[in-house]
Amino acid sequence: MLTNPVVLSIVLMTILCLLRFNILLSILISALFAGLLSGHGLVETTGILVAGMKGNLETALSYILLGALAVAISRTNLTAILINAISKILSKKSTYLVLAIAAIASLSQNLIPVHIAFIPVLIPPLLPLFNKIKLDRRAVACALTFGLKAPYLSMGVGFGLLFFNIIKDQMKNNGLIVSISDIQKVMWIGGVSMLVGLILAILAYKKDRVYNTQEVTVATNNENLHMTRKEWAVLAGAFIAFGVQIYTSNMPLGALSGLIAMIAFKGIEYNKVNDVMSDGLAMMAFIAFILLVAAGFGAVLRESGGISELVSFASLISGNKLGGILIMLIVGLLITMGIGSSFGTIPVIAAIYVPFCSSLNLSVSATILLIGVAAALGDAGSPASDSTLAPTAGLNMDGGHNHIYDTCVPTFLFFNIPLIIGGTIGAMLL
Known part of the structure; x- marks a missing residue:
């Protein structure tokens, strides 16, 4: 087992990623290492x-097109108008405020797929309010991370459809055919687990906390916050993208339809199309290439011959179904903590999980749940994840929020533990 290419290459990849070495290079080096071993x-x-990279081509294209959608939306006042309207009716009670932020963050993953782009618009202007009501920002960090993760983990729309498609494709690559509906039927367990974690975080950080920070002045143009033809056109394009992806279960087609509608309705000026596409590419290209290379890494692991040995060993030491499930979830946690991306983790763990689950006589539904939950484990709490980096960027505008202790540690505790418990119980019962 000490010479198993799968184990050694994953350990190497995790160490390199945790040392903050470039993630893309870490995966490439680890893949070559596995091949040589x-x-x-x-x-x-x-x-x-390279041949294995084709397993994530559709997802990579979706990311690029979604990036362009996000850029088009961010070039209007649409997000600011939405946030301004909601902020006026938000209660100043901390619990309701945190829940409202979680709800707004959730919309960024499906209805208006801007991903993390809303955080610099939403959070900095609210920092004075947070300080006034003595709100513990750790609760807000958990709310933002919840909104960035729970929707794609549990719902097959927007980024969730991307997530589900990767699970479907990678399970197929490893010999198990499933449909999007099969995935949707079980992944709600992951969403509920995260919701429990959010509620616990709100309760844990309910006490007042005083921040000795300087006031941050954020430039706003409230007088310009009104719907114009451009905002309506972009909003129409976002709804068209949302509708097409639900009807066809095809994210690239949905995103492309939304972009075409925005251009046709003049939400995107014709002479600005190149700029929007370039900015969208810049925003999402790195993540897209991580997904492609991760799929190639999964192919190398399958060809290495080490998976069957690993499965036999894991089955032997686990002793039973419960032990095997816990081993798989812990492995997923370590891998995702290293890579920092739920999406990029799936090709790696699917190559191991599908045969391992089969050896434990776990159902297809249990296999789906374990792959999905294991991929999400570690994304919350990983210092390299955009689910933690983006909340910190917004909450630390005045220097009062620490990335590790105020974002990574709370999100790790309140989301990874419930996910492990929920994934274990769900896999045992399915």
């Missing part, structure tokens, strides 16, 4: 990796 040459391993 299994007796394949560098050229042959590279060929396997």
